[in-house]
Each structure stands twice: as C-alpha cells, then as structure tokens.
Amino acid sequence: MSETTSDPTSSGAGSDIPVIIHPSAGTTPLGTPRNTAASQYLWGHFTDQSGWAQDRLPTIVRGEGTYIWDSAGRKIFDGLSGLFAVQVGHGREELAQAAAEQARTLPFFPIWGYAHEPAIDLAERIALAAPGDLNHVFFTSGGSEAVESAIKLAKNYWELRGKPTKRKVISREGAYHGTTHGALSLTRIASYREPFYPLVEGAVQVPTPNWYRSEHRFWEDKAAYGQWIADRTEEIIQREGPETIAAIFVEPVQNSGGCFVAPPGYFERLRKIADDNDILLVSDEVICAYGRTGGLFAGPDQGLAHPDIITSAKGLSSGYAPIGAMIVSDRVYDPFVSGENVFRHGYTFAGHPIGAAVALANLDIFEKEALVERVREQGPVFKATLDKLYDIPIVGDVRGSGYFYGIELTRDQATRERFTDEEADRIRAFLNPALYDDGLYVRADDRGDVVVQVAPPLISGPEDFDFIESALRDVFTRVLERI
Numbered sequence: 423m424s425e426t427t428s429d430p431t432s433s434g435a436g437s438d439i440p441v442i443i444h445p446s447a448g449t450t451p452l453g454t455p456r457n458t459a460a461s462q463y464l465w466g467h468f469t470d471q472s473g474w475a476q477d478r479l480p481t482i483v484r485g486e487g488t489y490i491w492d493s494a495g496r497k498i499f500d501g502l503s504g505l506f507a508v509q510v511g512h513g514r515e516e517l518a519q520a521a522a523e524q525a526r527t528l529p530f531f532p533i534w535g536y537a538h539e540p541a542i543d544l545a546e547r548i549a550l551a552a553p554g555d556l557n558h559v560f561f562t563s564g565g566s567e568a569v570e571s572a573i574k575l576a577k578n579y580w581e582l583r584g585k586p587t588k589r590k591v592i593s594r595e596g597a598y599h600g601t602t603h604g605a606l607s608l609t610r611i612a613s614y615r616e617p618f619y620p621l622v623e624g625a626v627q628v629p630t631p632n633w634y635r636s637e638h639r640f641w642e643d644k645a646a647y648g649q650w651i652a653d654r655t656e657e658i659i660q661r662e663g664p665e666t667i668a669a670i671f672v673e674p675v676q677n678s679g680g681c682f683v684a685p686p687g688y689f690e691r692l693r694k695i696a697d698d699n700d701i702l703l704v705s706d707e708v709i710c711a712y713g714r715t716g717g718l719f720a721g722p723d724q725g726l727a728h729p730d731i732i733t734s735a736k737g738l739s740s741g742y743a744p745i746g747a748m749i750v751s752d753r754v755y756d757p758f759v760s761g762e763n764v765f766r767h768g769y770t771f772a773g774h775p776i777g778a779a780v781a782l783a784n785l786d787i788f789e790k791e792a793l794v795e796r797v798r799e800q801g802p803v804f805k806a807t808l809d810k811l812y813d814i815p816i817v818g819d820v821r822g823s824g825y826f827y828g829i830e831l832t833r834d835q836a837t838r839e840r841f842t843d844e845e846a847d848r849i850r851a852f853l854n855p856a857l858y859d860d861g862l863y864v865r866a867d868d869r870g871d872v873v874v875q876v877a878p879p880l881i882s883g884p885e886d887f888d889f890i891e892s893a894l895r896d897v898f899t900r901v902l903e904r905i
C-alpha cells in the first residue's frame with residue numbers, strides 16, 4: 423500500500439482516487455419546466471449542478487415494480503434499486519398504506535425516554551433476526567448516522583470498560599461509510615475527504631481485499647491472498663498500538679471500488695485479530711443487509727458471522743421512508759443496562775414511527791414473498807447471466823453476491839491491464855448516459871477502477887437479468903470502439 427500523508431487527521435495509507443461525479447442521464451433533451459426549476463432551486467447530492475442547466479439530468483416522476491419513468495416519458499429499468507434500497511420494488515400499496523395508517527395514528531414521537539409501538543415492534547423483529555447475540559437496536563435516520571453512532575459507541579464502550587485510550591477506528595482502502603464527519607473519517611475516497619479536513623482524529627486505513635487487482639502470485643489462490651491482506655491489517659494494528667484502537671469497520675461485500683467479496687478465511691482471521699487485540703468488529707451492512715447479498719443480514723454468508731455491531735439502513739424500509747438501525751451485541755450493550763451509564767447520543771427522527779411502520783410492512787413483504795429465499799435461488803442465475811459478458815474482451819471480472827454485482831472492465835482480459843486514467847474517464851463519462859439511453863439505470867463507479875454496479879430490486883427475475891445483460895452488452899461493445 424502506498425502511503426500518502428496529506429490527511430492531517432488520519433494515519434495509515436491514504437486513498438488517492440480521483441473523483442468524477444457523472445450525471446446519470448441520457449442524451450435525449452429533457453427540457454421540462456421541472457428541470458428548469460431544479461436548476462434554480464434543487465441542490466442535488468454529489469451532483470454537478472451544471473447538469474440541470476445543460477439539460478443532462480433526468481427528473482424521475484414515477485416508479486412501479488422494477489421500473490421508473492422520467493419526465494421525458496422514458497421507462498427505465500431500475501438496476502440499482504434507487505440507491506441499493508428499493509428491495510421490494512416501487513409502488514407497493516402495502517407500504518403506502520402502512521405509512522398512511524401510522525401518520526393517522528401517531529405521526530411522530532421521539533424515542534428519547536419514551537417508546538412507541540412501531541419502534542418497539544421493529545426493534546424486536548430486527549433483534550430476533552440478527553445473527554448471534556446482536557439483540558439491541560439503536561435506530562437512526564439513515565446509514566451515515568448508523569456508522570456515526572457505531573464510532574461513538576465503540577469509544578464509549580471501551581472507556582466504560584476501563585480502556586479510555588482506545589479511540590481510533592479502522593476502515594479499509596477505498597471504502598465508503600458515509601459523509602458525516604465521523605463516518606467521513608472512515609470513508610477512504612480522497613476527493614470526498616480532502617475538502618473537509620480536518621476530519622475526526624484517529625482514523626486508520628488498512629488494505630481491502632481486491633483479489634482481481636492483487637499481485638500475480640495470488641491469482642490462483644484467493645485464500646492465501648485473504649490471509650496476506652489480513653496479516654497487513656494486523657501489522658498496521660501493531661504499528662498503531664492495539665491499545666489505541668476501538669473498532670474495525672468492514673462491509674461484508676465492499677461496494678465502493680466495485681463489489682469486493684472477501685476471500686475465504688479473511689473475515690474469520692479479522693475476527694481473531696479483533697479478539698486478540700480487544701477491538702470491536704463492525705459490519706457495515708447499509709447496502710448488504712435486508713436481502714441484497716442473499717441473507718437478511720449479509721455477514722454470516724460472507725464469513726463475518728459474529729460482528730459486535732451491525733450498521734444498516736436503505737433496504738430496511740425498501741427506501742420508502744428514511745430509517746437506519748445500529749444493532750448491538752449483548753457484550754457491547756452490557757455497560758448501558760445497569761443504570762450507571764447512558765449512551766448520550768441520539769437523533770430527533772431516529773426510529774420515526776412512520777419509518778418503523780413502513781419497515782415492518784416491508785419485512786412482512788419479505789416474508790410473504792420469500793424474498794431472501796428468492797435471492798438465494800435466483801442469485802446464481804443472475805451471476806450466470808452476467809457471466810455471459812465475459813465474451814466481450816474488455817469484461818475482466820464479474821464479482822459480487824446475491825443481487826449485488828460489479829463488472830470490472832479491463833484493457834486486457836489475460837493480463838488484467840488497467841485503462842489509462844484518461845481512458846477510464848472517457849469510458850465512465852460514456853457509460854452512464856449510454857446505459858440510461860438503453861433503458862437501464864445502473865452506475866459506473868467513480869471510485870477506483872472502471873466498474874459498473876448492478877443491484878436490481880429483489881423481486882427481479884431471469885427476464886430482468888436478460889434485459890440487464892443485453893443493455894450492458896450493447897454499451898460495453900460500443901466502449902470497445904472508443905478506446
């Protein structure tokens with residue numbers, strides 16, 4: 423790992439990935455009054471605002487099932503589930519009903535010293551479904567807040583356990599854990615961080631397993647690579663001083679950089695390193711949980727069966743209402759039970775009654791339609807369909823799990839040669855609009871190598887996979903003409 427020291431608040435190696443925020447729009451002129459109003463008044467997130475004025479950004483007006491429609495009347499397949507959220511598909515009447523009923527019964531009340539029924543019911547349901555002894559649910563409004571809460575809880579926990587020097591938090595190269603200052607200190611994308619220094623002190627970076635881009639000697643042996651990467655993590659912990667480290671944050675499948683699935687044995691080894699050094703292991707499942715990778719929670723299938731904390735959001739309500747959840751083990755919860763200590767942390771809208779009611783109705787749909795089982799059954803079909811793309815010479819690696827895949831493009835399949843930076847920029851700028859024009863909303867990741875991320879709603883099936891494959895095939899083939 424190369425070291426960069428430009429971040430004054432972090433230790434460990436820095437990520438130096440250029441960021442390009444591409445509008446995800448087609449080339450058809452949009453020119454609607456709504457676009458004009460958006461251009462004047464709406465500040466999009468991670469959005470190049472000039473895109474509105476140049477009429478490059480679509481306004482989405484409706485969703486149903488696996489499709490969305492834009493204001494130019496185009497019907498587009500939602501191949502990213504909004505933003506890895508809309509598990510049960512758009513336009514579900516049950517969820518609209520749940521929100522309306524809850525708004526009539528109790529539209530809002532905080533969970534600060536009080537409870538309400540949707541929050542109690544949802545906490546119970548999540549705790550009973552969560553792996554191991556993760557039995558305590560701390561609600562948030564979304565993913566960054568869940569990560570933020572986990573950072574603070576880890577520090578607070580060790581202080582109460584008599585180890586107040588444990589303040590640092592570890593995350594992996596290229597990872598995205600959110601944008602609030604604490605979560606951003608864990609997010610390892612240089613251009614997301616640099617405008618906001620100083621970040622929260624004491625964030626340490628370790629390598630992430632990127633087997634496809636690993637040294638040649640590991641290409642035949644993923645497990646050896648996993649051990650090697652975990653050993654590097656151990657080295658960094660020893661260098662920093664284990665007595666200074668509170669927690670390691672990992673995603674079961676790392677989204678940023680392109681769906682990195684951990685090599686066999688890697689997470690088991692990380693668990694041991696965490697235990698040996700009194701470090702909490704946090705599984706950030708903001709994307710991976712709620713069926714995305716083929717389990718209600720993602721860790722167990724990926725070798726990460728026993729985290730101390732899970733952070734989650736997005737698919738919990740299928741995105742129909744903002745809600746997140748930090749799920750905590752008995753051990754970590756224990757210091758807060760006796761009445762001596764209070765976790766002095768919270769958010770007004772956390773565990774919002776409408777969000778909780780919608781999440782409960784969402785989990786009902788999961789059960790009624792056996793969505794987790796569906797992803798388990800259909801995930802291999804999805805993978806087999808995407809694997810057909812290997813006959814295109816620039817398709818280097820198709821990786822992921824369940825309904826969560828990244829397709830990495832390469833200059834040369836045999837040598838895994840990278841595109842030049844200039845080529846990569848050109849390819850990325852072409853991909854999103856071209857795919858959208860073909861009726862497929864997905865995303866070319868702008869963080870690292872050229873990877874297209876695909877994560878359709880969990881109700882999708884083989885016909886949808888075929889459509890995704892054909893749109894990708896068309897556009898990847900045209901990329902070939904541009905390099």
Ligand SMILES: Cc1ncc(COP(=O)(O)O)c(C=O)c1O
Nearest residue numbers: 564565566598599600706708709
């Ligand atoms: C792994 C992970 N953690 C945290 C977050 C932040 O979640 P939010 O955007 O809801 O704040 C995200 C968002 O995509 C994520 O992917």
